[in-house]
Amino acid sequence: MTNHWVDIKNADLVLIMGGNAAEAHPCGFKWVTEAKAHNKARLIVVDPRFNRSASVADVYAPIRAGTDIAFLGAVINYLLTNDKIQRDYVTHYTDASFIVKEEFAFQDGLYSGYDADNRRYDKSSWDYEFGDDGFARVDPTLAHPRCVLNLMKQHYSRYTPEMVERVCGTPQQKFQQICEMIASTATPTRAMTIMYALGWTQHSIGSQMIRCGAMVQLLLGNIGVSGGGMNALRGHSNIQGLTDLGLLSNTLTGYITLPHDREQDYEKYVAVRAFKPLRPNQVSYWQHFSKFFVSLQKAWWGDAATAGNRWAYDYLPKIDKLYDMLQVFDLMEQGKINGYLAQGFNPLAAAPNKAKMTAALSNLKFLVIMDPLVTETSEFWRNYGVHHDVDSSKIQTEVIRLPVTCFAEEDGTLVNSGRWLQWHWKGGEPPGEARTDIEIMAELFNRLRKLYQTEGGAFPDPILNLSWPYIRPNSPTPEELAKEYSGRALTDLVDPKNPNNVVRKRDEQLAGFGELRDDGSTASGCWIFCGAWGPTGNLMARRDNSDPTGIGQTLNWAWSWPANRRVLYNRASCDLDGKPFNPERPLIRWNGKQWVGADIPDFRIDDDPAAGVGPFIMNQEGVARLFARTNMAEGPFPEHYEPFESPLGYNPLSRNEPRAVSNPAARIFKADREALGNVAQFPHVATTYRLTEHFHYWTKHVRLNAITQPEQFVEIGAALADELGIAAGDRVRVSSNRGHIEAVAVVTKRIRALNIDGKTVHTVGIPIHWGFTGLARPGYLANTLTPFVGDANSQTPEFKAFLVKVEKVADASPASGQKS
Amino acid sequence: MSDMTRRQFLAITGSGLAGSSLALLGFSPGPALAEVREFKLSRATETRNTCPYCSVSCGLLMYSLGDKSKNATASIFHIEGDPDHPVNRGTLCPKGAALIDFIHSPSRLTHPEYRASGSDRWQRISWDEALERVARLMKQDRDANFIAKNAEGLTVNRWLTTGMLAASASSNEAGYITHKVIRSLGVLAFDNQARV
């Protein structure tokens, strides 16, 4: 979230699209209700299902799964052609005025530079034009035909209301009504918030859907203001935190990217990440990259990281390509991965194409499970009848399963959607011999280190030299670790302007990332968390819920990254002179000497507005990018592409370009392409979702939840049920080209048939929560059905739009499916 | 707020509540206090925690018996929403409201187990055996497959044949040390549950 949960109450308009907060994030949805009740807010829900968020909406519009860019692109078209944009904001706070290179082009669904053989782009033309002074060229009058705003106008002129109806199945009148409501927030005093979740991310064009939403918000001046923002409702309690901490193939902590093979030279590695300003006077905060990086290396390798060895640069693995989950399971299926550790994660259930996942896990030499619960993954080798039919004797994988504590049995922090790090406390003992993840990782490491000490082995240096200053080496405390990722001074730090002034004593905790240095005198394991445990103690444990301004800014409750700031880009809530656009809900303002207000300013505290520094201080431009330059895989502007399994088989926006049917830059492995189904065999569009009574694959182990939603079902519209002769409560078989599930049919008016380009398309809803372990009735893993293809940028699998066929099961014996 | 609930009364009079600005003292608690369950709650230890499911991250109050003294095992018997928490203000959804059954689920794992190649069953093992085996398997694989230099002779120091998926609900502290350990080994096949 750019904003946070409580801030939703400040919205004048709420758009929920690509999510269903009322059911998936119920206690957060409360703030939508609050906005409606006390801020006269209106709620729009756009979703393939009339879900519970929709049931309390002022306007609901149906949409075909996977066509959100067609919808949002047409919203952009509406705003631009009707001049419903916040002009000052767009002119000064976005790159609307930047001039794009002449070579940049778009035709028939493809951008300039497409390399069809490798399914990627040469992006050299996707950039601004630069002047002799090295800065990007701009035209503040917005008249230049190649300025970003005019290119956008041109790009989205194809996205008409008529096209929305044809591609999305949304009636034009509904669409028009929604556009008018959204446009009402182009005034400086009205704000719309956008709330989305996996309904946007789990598409082969998911990142661009989100980007398209952000572009709408920028045109309206809704980013950086209270009641506005792009608000991702994260699906798991600490997925924000683990991503912030960089637990991904290609990142280190705090969004630092790992070096590539060709980056052998440390200086160059730093130089390309220390982004220089593209316009005069801009902050471009990533210029400080070397301070973040060196402080991380000092936290990890201590005295072994020196200027002489380029801060242990060679200790880091260099990356040749992305080893995301999909790539790794594909390699595993090919027998190229030997060992795997699954910590609190159930990939057999959570990753696409269960048959492929079972084959992959069966090819491992060893699998290590760390979990509080009996996951399907940990029992993938065991026969569970129709729900998981394998022959144990043929599976050679050695499995070691380790019992882990749960939340209630440990201290520590999680990061919520609004970026708050909140400390929690242990309240009970774990069952049996269960241990914490920390203890398991620590003891495993110490055993490995001992083996390397006594026996030697491949490149032992980073293992032998890893900094391990914990009082009990096999059981570091959460406090020790929190202090380490926050950061401390390694020597007395003196003020560079006055060497007699010691600003931090040696070993003192640092107050924030502004204190980090790149000479080895500071250590911070995660620069964006720096200051969470500051010189005054653990700020994440603070519990003062006072909200002095009444707009939900509880700055003394827990701690928020970065720098305890609650609304990102909040400088953009003020005009060029530093006066709040909306005097009713000011976040910050310029008082003549400095920035003050209800939030921590996202700006240098004493930067006079007259200096013309842009509000988006992390960007080289100083302003927000409507034009993504080379940052996205499939193009600088979001373009609609069909899901990899499309009910049309063509892209209505570029009818004659077969290479642009689905995302031209998405990676898909050969066997997975062959496993795609077509509309002739699988005529129905499926979309997966969560129920309010269940959480992922965990709560089927929880008695109360297993009672409230005991049995697997699928949701089908009344029209499709009629067509197939299915009554509510019948058992149905849902198949894709990768497998089938059987479940009870819930026949509903919540899903309506859509008319797409002259043909009727039915949607099938597939709740995900059942499996073959747990207390609920055994069911099929929903990912038996899903395709093994991901978003071109994030590799998030396409779970929200794929093709299936629904049939009534003739002989519905209730015993079938039970474990024998 | 004249109707003070049992929970609010306990929250402000009981232990463990520092720094809240909800100044409710001065009101007398309602008759609910006389109930039997109240008595049990009032001698329980109250601990603050966070719901481990979705990232609304509702604040929780957990009540346990056993006084945290040495040799006494604290067992949680009741969980409810934290009324002081600025986001959930005491509410919990059907998932959070059932958390007590997650803690005490019969599916909780209680000891390390081992499944041998081709076997159809688990066998119980000790932590010592389990961790020694994992360390040995990892070292064997790393030593056999570690890539110090790529085909062009560039230093790459990576280990591609063992991978890890990290938890979605583990704490930052667990995530941080997991990353530190895994990256020191040179692992690149490393991912978390952000996408699914």
Ligand code: SF4
């Ligand atoms: S109680 Fe419900 S809404 Fe609150 S964090 Fe837990 S799952 Fe999310």
